[in-house]
Every structure is written in C-alpha cells, then in structure tokens.
Amino acid sequence: MAETKREIERKYEADTAEKSGLPDLSGITGVATVRDEGTDELDAVYYDTQDLRLAACNITLRRRTGGSDAGWHLKLPVAEDVRDEIHAPLGDTLTLPGVLRDLVRARTRDAALIPVVRLVSTRELRHLLDASDTLLAEVSLDRVVAERLTDGGNSADWTEIEVELAAGGDPKFLDKVAKKLRKGLGSLRRAESPSKLARALAETGQGAPAVLAPPSGAVPGTAGGEVMAYLRAQYETILSRDAGVRRGVPDSVHRMRVAIRRSRSVLRSHRSVLDRNVTDPLRAELKWLAGELGVDRDQEVLDARLRGLVAAVPGPLLLGPVDARLTVWSVATSTRSSATASEALGSARYLTLLAALEEFLTAPPLRPAAHKSPAKVLPKAVAKDHGRLTARMDHARSLPEGEERTAAMHEARKAAKRARYTAEAARPALGKPAKRYAKRAKALQSLLGEHHDSKVTREALRTLAVQAHGSGETAFTWGLLYGREEQRAAEYERELPGVWGKVASLKPERKVAPLKPKKKD
Known part of the structure; x- marks a missing residue:
C-alpha cells in the first residue's frame, strides 16, 4: 500500500557547514525545543530510464534504506519547494512496486527503469518543536557521496542543508529558520539543484536532458x-x-x-x-x-451538483430517504x-x-x-472561429424552446470553447485584444455550460425519481428539484443575450456563412 504526503522543503549550501555542522537553532520565534535526533546513514538508489526521462521532469524515484522512512519513494513536483511524496514499503526484493511504476508510466512509456545513481548520506537531524511538543520542521545536515551507476561510474561529494516543514505548517516559518541558519553559519545560499539526484547527475557526468527537443x-x-x-x-x-x-x-x-x-x-x-x-x-x-x-x-x-441541490432543500421538504438514495x-x-x-x-x-x-x-x-508573422496569421484563425460561433448562436436563438434548441445551444458552447482557446493561443503575439476576446468567450462558454449541466442534472433527477418510486419511496423531493432546475435553465437563457452581445460586439473582420441545418437521413 502506498502513502502520500505533501513535502515542502528548501535546500541550502553553506561553505562552513562541512566542518561546523548545524548551528544552534534555539531562539527561533515559535520554537520551544530543539531536539537532537542523532545521525542516520542513508543509502538510496535512484531509478530512471537510460535517457533520464524522470530527472528531466524533476521527478525522483528511489529505494532507500536507513532512517525512519526507509522504503520506495516517488517524488512528484507540485510547485517551487513543494513536492508530493508517495511512499511504498521496501518489500523482500528489489522489484519496483507496481503502483509507483504506473504513476510514472506516462513519462517512461515502455522504457526500462534502471539504477542510475547511488547516494550514501550521513544525516545529522534536528527537530524544531513548539511549546506543546508539536513538530514545526526538520533541519538536517547531509554529507553526501554520489556514485553514477551508468556512463562511466563517476563520483562526487558535497554537503547540504535541508529544512522540511511539518505537515500543515506555514511556509513562512521556513524564512525564520533560514534567517537563523544564515546567522549561525555566516553564509547561506539556496542550492542550485532542485534535488540531490539533479546535482549528482550534473556532477558525475551528463545531466538530465530537456523534456522535449526544440520543434x-x-x-x-x-x-x-x-x-x-x-x-x-x-x-x-x-x-x-x-x-x-x-x-x-x-x-x-x-x-x-x-x-x-x-x-x-x-x-x-x-x-x-x-x-x-x-x-x-x-x-x-x-x-x-x-x-x-x-x-x-x-x-x-454531476454528483457535486446534486448534493448541493439536496443540501439546499429545507428539512420539511426532504421526504423519504433522499440522502441514502443519492x-x-x-x-x-x-x-x-x-x-x-x-x-x-x-x-x-x-x-x-x-x-x-x-x-x-x-x-x-x-x-x-x-x-x-503571427500578427498576419493568428487573427484570421480567431476571426474564423468567431464566425463559426456567430452562426451557431444565431441558429440556436432562432429555434423555439425545446430539445432542439437545447442541443443547438450545446453546439454553440463547443464553438465558444474553441474560439476561446484559439484566442488564448494568440495572446502572446496579439496581446490585449486576444485576452479580451478569450475572457468574453469564456463567460459565454460558462453560461452555455451551466445550461447544459442543468439538462444533464434534470435527466439524473428523473432517474432518481423513477428509482425511488420503484422502491416504494416518495418521489416528491426529486420532483421539487427537477422543477427548480427547469427554472434555473430558464434564467440562463434570459442571461444569454447580454453575455453573447459582449462577444459579438468585438466584430472580427472575417465572416463565415450562416450555419445551415443538417439534412435529415
């Protein structure tokens, strides 16, 4: 079974850290106790494809022994200084757990995952605790020896400091720790490499390549x-x-x-x-x-929408086992x-x-x-998609209320989405006009989407009503919600002219022929 945790940490280098070790960390605001957790010997083998596809994306996959969290670790980048770590037990063999293999399959495809780097670290660990003995952060000094397991087997060594925030902690606390480290060590700088693996690859030979070659x-x-x-x-x-x-x-x-x-x-x-x-x-x-x-x-x-509708119904109108049925x-x-x-x-x-x-x-x-030039080519694509959207909107608005009009509005939504994305792609070259158009097309797309979602919701409510009736339950509440959804759909249609008018007012130069009804078979 794999477990996941959100890891927020920063890595530092300090010229004096190799000899001096970690400085005194007491006196940091909010820290009542600094607990020495001793020294661990960590031995980690990192796995990747031969061409380092995982490292290229700042993904690390390792099997580590030693320390309190020995096992397989997969780290996926989320944002700067933030990664999700998925942990699986060591197991009795060196076989990579299938759950971790699947999580990187989009990157590796069918390429074999092989050992590429071994890191042996001596870790001095301190826990920073508050007055209630709750962990605030871990600070470690790692003396690392890296051995390349491919491409000649070169080696490298260095010392770095890691500060990892405890689960649920405020990232601003890391600034306080950095200030204390800088004061105690005299010099402190953020590590250039995002991970130990990235540094090991760079210092023992060829580093990770670009994710994609230039087009x-x-x-x-x-x-x-x-x-x-x-x-x-x-x-x-x-x-x-x-x-x-x-x-x-x-x-x-x-x-x-x-x-x-x-x-x-x-x-x-x-x-x-x-x-x-x-x-x-x-x-x-x-x-x-x-x-x-x-x-x-x-x-x-749909599930979230239905639960929201049920939650909004006053208690006296919730007749029958509504929550259980849903x-x-x-x-x-x-x-x-x-x-x-x-x-x-x-x-x-x-x-x-x-x-x-x-x-x-x-x-x-x-x-x-x-x-x-983008200025000559991209506006034509935006104008063409706008023309298609105009034709579909005109067609939908010309139809009487009913299923055909609802279907036509759904097709208009698809056209609005396409026009929006075309304008988004043109934004770096065309600037504010493309941004303005994309924003208005998005608003139209959202309104038409709500209209379509209301239709799908009504279909689900009817199904629930039929199931309730078939089981001998009252279908009153489901009918009530169905009626409310009908009113909501009508409100969306009343809003449509104003939202569409803001898109249509931009008037791109290029036009396309009006949409013709499809011939029936």
Whole structure:
C-alpha cells in the first residue's frame, strides 16, 4: 500500500557547514525545543530510464534504506519547494512496486527503469518543536557521496542543508529558520539543484536532458513558433496531470481534459499553420482520450451538483430517504466511471498517443503560413472561429424552446470553447485584444455550460425519481428539484443575450456563412 504526503522543503549550501555542522537553532520565534535526533546513514538508489526521462521532469524515484522512512519513494513536483511524496514499503526484493511504476508510466512509456545513481548520506537531524511538543520542521545536515551507476561510474561529494516543514505548517516559518541558519553559519545560499539526484547527475557526468527537443522549423516569433509553444505547454500539462488522475487527486481529470481540449481546438483552428493530414489523426485520438476521462469528470461534477441541490432543500421538504438514495446512485455510477478512466490510462492506445504527440511536437508538419508573422496569421484563425460561433448562436436563438434548441445551444458552447482557446493561443503575439476576446468567450462558454449541466442534472433527477418510486419511496423531493432546475435553465437563457452581445460586439473582420441545418437521413 502506498502513502502520500505533501513535502515542502528548501535546500541550502553553506561553505562552513562541512566542518561546523548545524548551528544552534534555539531562539527561533515559535520554537520551544530543539531536539537532537542523532545521525542516520542513508543509502538510496535512484531509478530512471537510460535517457533520464524522470530527472528531466524533476521527478525522483528511489529505494532507500536507513532512517525512519526507509522504503520506495516517488517524488512528484507540485510547485517551487513543494513536492508530493508517495511512499511504498521496501518489500523482500528489489522489484519496483507496481503502483509507483504506473504513476510514472506516462513519462517512461515502455522504457526500462534502471539504477542510475547511488547516494550514501550521513544525516545529522534536528527537530524544531513548539511549546506543546508539536513538530514545526526538520533541519538536517547531509554529507553526501554520489556514485553514477551508468556512463562511466563517476563520483562526487558535497554537503547540504535541508529544512522540511511539518505537515500543515506555514511556509513562512521556513524564512525564520533560514534567517537563523544564515546567522549561525555566516553564509547561506539556496542550492542550485532542485534535488540531490539533479546535482549528482550534473556532477558525475551528463545531466538530465530537456523534456522535449526544440520543434524543428518552428522559429520563435513566427506563427508556427507561437502555435507550437502553446501546444507544447498543453502536452506538458497532460503529462503532469497523469499521476494525479491515477491517484484520484481532485481536479486532475478536469485540468487534463482542458489541456486535451485546448490541443484539439488549436490543431483544428490552425490548419493554415499545420498539415491536417498529420493533425487530424491526433485530434481523433485526443477526442477519444477526453471522452474516456470525461465519464469520470462528468460524474464528479454531476454528483457535486446534486448534493448541493439536496443540501439546499429545507428539512420539511426532504421526504423519504433522499440522502441514502443519492449515495447508492452515486457509488454505482462513480465506480463505473473511474474504471473507464483507469482503463484508458493503462492502455497501449494511450501510450501510442503520447508517443505520437511527442514526435509531432519535435518535428511539426509546418505549412508555409507557419513562417509568417503571427500578427498576419493568428487573427484570421480567431476571426474564423468567431464566425463559426456567430452562426451557431444565431441558429440556436432562432429555434423555439425545446430539445432542439437545447442541443443547438450545446453546439454553440463547443464553438465558444474553441474560439476561446484559439484566442488564448494568440495572446502572446496579439496581446490585449486576444485576452479580451478569450475572457468574453469564456463567460459565454460558462453560461452555455451551466445550461447544459442543468439538462444533464434534470435527466439524473428523473432517474432518481423513477428509482425511488420503484422502491416504494416518495418521489416528491426529486420532483421539487427537477422543477427548480427547469427554472434555473430558464434564467440562463434570459442571461444569454447580454453575455453573447459582449462577444459579438468585438466584430472580427472575417465572416463565415450562416450555419445551415443538417439534412435529415
């Protein structure tokens, strides 16, 4: 079983630390006791692919003996000085636990994970405790010897100081500790390397490579350069959210899907820049992935919405076992949706897609327009998507109230989303006009999204009412909530002209033909 903790720490170097050791740490505001935890001998072997794909992303995977937390550790970057550490027991063999292997699979694909560096550290440890004997932070002095296990087996050694905040602590406390260390050691500087592994690699040979090679032919400052920079950022988001989706971290599915949708939209909108013979198959596979993940995310949103509706009902109107009925329904649907997302990320199809995206991002199929100025190319894409949005909005608003109008509004929402993402991609080159348009398109997308969510919610409420009735329960509360959702949908429609008017008022120059109704078979 793997355990996860949020690690907030800072690494320092001090020229005098090797000889002097840790200084007196008493007197720090809030610290009542400095407890000497003695000295530990830590022996850690770090694993990576032959080409160091994990190190390139500041991900570390190690098997460590010694100290109080011996075991396998996977550290995933979250923000500066912040990482999530997933811990698994040592086990009886050197076999990497499957749960950790899966969490890095998007980075490693099918490449073997091999020992690349061994670090042997002598650690002097101090615990900083408050008046109630609660841990505030750990301060350690590590004397490290690094041995490269590949590429010639070079070695290096150094001394560094780590300050790790206790769980739930205020990061500002680390500033107080740093001030005390600086006073006691005479000199103190932040370590240049983000991890011991990064320093070991740099000092024993070739360090970690870039995550992606520069896109060939996509020169910065050109239309192609701008589009590819945006797509590469979305790809990195997909990879970085992969482990969160697998671990069930809140909002990870949503953020991964947004990156997928942004990629699909820009690939389609910039056909003048990128060859669609290459991008269309990628778009199809990205659509598949978003759909598989969407089952999980859509269920998560719907469940939260339904629980919010039930919580807002006054007690006298909650008739029957409403909470129990909702819980049974939620568990059943969530189990099915989570399995879908897990199967997708564990499939060969997913890994093939990631490999295809990486190849595309390093060797993009650029068309002649890619080499032109962004100011000449990108506005045309924004205007074209705006025209498509206008046609779909006009079509939806021309229809009478009913299912056809609701479906047309959902299609308009998709067009608003695409127009927004196209403007976002153009923002670095076009500045405030693109930012303004993206902001207004987002507001429209959100309103249309709420309208669609209301429709899906009503469908779920009807299902719950039918299930309740079939079990001999009263369906009164579910009917009440259904009526409230109908009123909410009507309110969204009343707000629509004003929100759409702010988008339409921007009046991009290029127009497209009005949307024609599809012919029925």
